[in-house]
Every structure is written in C-alpha cells, then in structure tokens.
Amino acid sequence: MSGLVLSLLDTVLDAAPALIFAAVGATLSERAGVVNVGVEGMMRAGAFAAAAAALVMPTPLGVVVGVAAGALVGALHGGLCIFARSDQVVSGMAINLVMLALGQFLLEAVFSSPSGTPPITQLPRWLGHSPLTWLAVVTPLVVHGLVERTAWGLRLRAVGEKPEAVAAMGVRVSRLRLGAVMASGALAGLGGAHLSTAVLDRFEHHMPAGLGFMAVAAMVFGRWTPLGAALAALFFAFGNALRLSLASSFPGLVEVVPQGVLLALPYALTLLVLTLQRPGLARAPAALGRPYDPELR
C-alpha cells in the first residue's frame, strides 16, 4: 500500500509543476483584469524556446530563454489587449493558434523534423526530481505573498477590480497590467520549459497538448487566487495519477468499470468539489475582460 502511495506521489511531483506554474501565472493576468486564454500558446512558446536554446547552451539557461519567450508572447497579448483594446478572448485564442503553427513551422524550418527537436541534456535532479519541481512548491507561496502582502499586489488587485481608482491614485493602469500579463506569460513559459527540459528531454510537436486550458480551468477552480490555483492544479495532476494508478493496480476494476469512466475521473472529481463549494465565494475580478480607457470615466 505504501508503495502505491509513493508511486502516486512520484508521478504527481513529476507531472504537476507545469500545470502549477501556468495556473499561478494565469491568476496574475486575470487579477489585473486581462483575460488570459492564451496560456496554451505561451506554454508552447516556452517549451519550444527552452529546448531550442538548450541545444546551444546549458539547459538551465535554456529554461531562462523559455521564460523570456513566454514573457514575450505575454507582452504581445498584453499589447493587443491593453493598448489596441482588442477582444481579450479573441487575442488569447489567436495566440494559441499562431503558436501552434509557429512551433510546427520552426521545427520543420530549423530542425527539419515535424516530430520534435533533437534531444537535449535534461535538467539535473535534486532529491529525485527536477529543480523546477521544488520551485513549483515555492512559487505559489511567493506569488501569494506578492499579491496579498505588497503594495504592488494591492495595486494589481485594484486594477482588476476598479482601474479608475488606480488611475486616480496616479498609477499607470496600462503599465501595471502589461507587467502582470508579462509575468503571467513568463510563468506559463516556465511551465512549458518544465515539459521540454524535465518531463521529456526535447520539444515534442504536440506540447503542451491542452495543458494550458487545464491551467485556466485550475485558475477558475482556485477562485483566481495563486494558492487556490496551485492546489487545483495539484488536484488535477493527482486525479490523473490516481486513475492511472487504479487501472494498473486493480486490473479487475477495468473489467467492471469502463476505461472511459476512469479517464473522466479527474473531471468528475472536479465537478464534485465544485458542487461542494460554498456559493458566492468564487468571483471573477470585476473589471476582468474590460479594457481600460482613460477617456471614458
């Protein structure tokens, strides 16, 4: 039995970090009032850039490049939403589509292989897991502290609730929001980099295979708070590990319960928890999705 639990823990620690980084990142953007459904595309950018960079430099530096790539895509999304005041959902989806195609294009143009980059040196392991796993344990706490306990965090939350008030205080709404979206992109990029440098040792052309959308769901499930989002991400990863573990440990179970039911287990668990949540607590930031226009007050 303890073997079972240890095995579960092991696979969760390996799989959860990408989702945790991305979900925590998504809260930053949305708390500042910018809808971010482009997490998937930002993760893809991070995963590709990290692997491509790690071919010519040490892998930890490659991860930094991945983070920068995520931030860059975040800046694009922020620029479109904040300065061009385009529809935030459309911009996010457009980013996902563009990154999907760009990743494939670059794979074929640079590495002339549609399936993935050549292998890179994987990140070293600390206590059996990649350093990013341990960073994923700390990141939600740090972001929580930033959002809840600092002046910047207070302004960030305010800009997502009532940007007019922040502007009246003499703080630039656009700059604050852009910073938050870029930070969101950077964290998504870090999540993507975890996929290509720790989970696998190269960029694989399907990455991140829908994980970005799971991250957005985790953020909503976690009520737009960094800690909540991280817990929700952990919960999803745990649910998936659990269904895999159940299937292999109790082969008799699969005879009775169809595989499809096991596949749906993480999501069924999510629905169950959502119904048990006290209503009224989950609330999106008031100015979410609304571009700030200083001329309209």
Add this chain to the structure above:
Amino acid sequence: MRWVLLLVLLAVTGCKKAADSKDTPKARAVGLVTDIGGRGDQSFNDSALRGLEAWAAGSTFKGGGYEPLTPKARAATVPAELRATVKPVPVRPLVVQSKVQEDYQPNLQLVVDQGASLVIGVGFALENAVETVAKQNPDARFLLIDSPVLDAKGTPLKLPNVRTVVFEEHEGSFLAGALAGLVAKDTVGFVGGMEIPLITKFEAGFKAGVLTTNPKARVLVQYTGSFDNVQHGKQAGADLVNKGAEVVFHAAGSDGSGVIQAVKEARASGKAVFAIGVDSDQSHLAPEAVLTSMVKRVDLAVWQAVFDLDRQAFSAGDVVMGLAEGGVTLAPVTLDFPGKAEALTRVEALRAAVVSGAVVVPSTLDALKTFTPPASQGGG
C-alpha cells in the same frame, strides 16, 4: 503588378520543367501523399518514403530535389534480411506532403494529374480521400497503407484499382511479449493509447507472447487515453515501473515517447528496466533503454507495390502482412542482458511457429482467453 506576377509564374513553371527534364525521361512516376505527420516523422511516413525513394528509386531527398544514392548507401538503408529481395526499380518519386486533413483529397488528385502510374496514400487517415479519388479516376492505381477501403457503414469495399495493406500487429506484438517474458522475472507492462480495437490488438498479442514464455508473469496494463500527450505517457510508464514492471511495451503514439522517457529515467536511477518501442525502431530515443521495437515494415509494403507495378504484376485487393510476409518484425536487439542468446533463439523459434501456422496469435482480448500457449521446446 500583373506582369510581375506573370513573370514569377513563368519563372516557377520554367524551373519546374527544367528540373523534370533532368530525371531519366523513361522512369515512370510514382506518387506518394503523406499524412499530416509528413517527412521526418521518424515513423510511418519516413518508412513509406524510404520504401519509395531509397529502396525503389535509389535516391535521397536533399535540399528540395533528388540525388542518386550510391549502391552501397542504398543497401545501408535496407535491413540485412531483405537485401537480397529488395531490388532497385526505375521509378521517379513524386511526393506531396499534407499539412491538414483537407489536403488529402486535392493532393491525391494532384499526383494523379501529374501522371503518376501509382499513387500511394500513407496512413489510415487517407482512407476516405483514397476512396473518393480512386472512384473519380478509374484509370489510376492506388496503394493505401494501414486500412482497407471502407464504405460509409464501415464494411470493407472492393475497388478495382486500389490495393490496401494492413499489418498483423498482434503477431509482432506476440514476439515482443515473448521477448519481454524472457527478459523479465515476474512483471511486465503494456501502455496503450486509446482503448480502441487497433490498440487492444497489440495488447492481446503481447499478452499471448508473455503467456508463452513466462506464464507466471503479471502483465500490468495501462491506457493513457491519448496519442499526443507525452506527460500522460510518462506518468503511465513511471507508474508501471514503480509497480515493478521490468519491461514496458507501448503502443501509444507520442505518449510512447513519455513511456520510453520514464523507463530511461528509471534506468538512470538504477532500476533494471527496458522499454519496447513501436512502429519504427525507436532505439534512437534512448539507446540504453529500448530493448527492441515492434516494427511495421511500411517501407516493404510500398516497395512491393512499386516492384509489382514495374513487373506489370500490380493487383488490386486487400493485402495482409504479418510475420510470414515480413510486414511486422522486431528491430535488432543490440542491448545485452543475461541469457540473451537463448532468449533470441526462443523468439526466432516462435517466429517460425507463427509463420508455419503452428501458433495462431489472438488478435482480440476475447480470443486471448481461449489461447493456449505452445509447449516450450526446452528452456524458457
């Protein structure tokens, strides 16, 4: 502006003509349409391209054009056991890559219009497109890989100008299972993608193989539910390794790279565990961890069709390629493990038994229930 366009068009078509005339004019053209995996997928499409470009035409694709291969370089692409049979065929490859599913039909029509004597569709995804184009062009000949032509209700359809090739994956998986049973002491693992008949076929064959060489061994089974999620594959692989699997066989597409990665990492942390790859020789993914791969010889199926075409012996109909036809096989085992020589002898004996028909490998889990493993002739 318009005349510039015209000039560009002229230049493009002009170049094309020049390039065409460089080839031997007599060689007949054989068209090939890839699925969205395309050139460089290190799997199905690359295998089909190898059959046409290297084995048949004796050329290599470089920088947008074909360069002839030296006989030695060509022979290096053919596995040793096939070198005597696989002869060069004077043909000119005409390859079109598909980027999206909507490309299949126009691409097939394009190569027909270019005058290809044979048009090859790679992958079951092209089934619909091949059916449509074959009906519209009754004079053209087609080869469809990995699926029979099906009508709207899913029943096989005979078209007079289409040859289809399917592979007996369960027979190859049987050998993979037999080898896994000989390498492992008491636990082996199988990771499938989605639980669909095509994949349970692998599971049934694999289990039958394990049952033959190591009846006491447990077979842990895992389905990831996807073919595109490396992380799911890695979780599934790590889970099986943690539960004591000593050999893990996967039939899970891209998820499989995750399975192999999990095995590779387990080996790095000191566990004695192997992975078995699928479709093509996957040892390049982790040379120290991949014991062998259950290979589908798409290249052979393509070469065979081209060869038949050249001999005027091309026939339509459904071809099934199993161990006997060389359509499925195990990739060479280069890794060392205790008792390797005896294990490989035993696997070869089982291959012979399947080829001769003495052993009938179950292709479904239901058939597996009534499967009685052949008695071992000493050892095992």
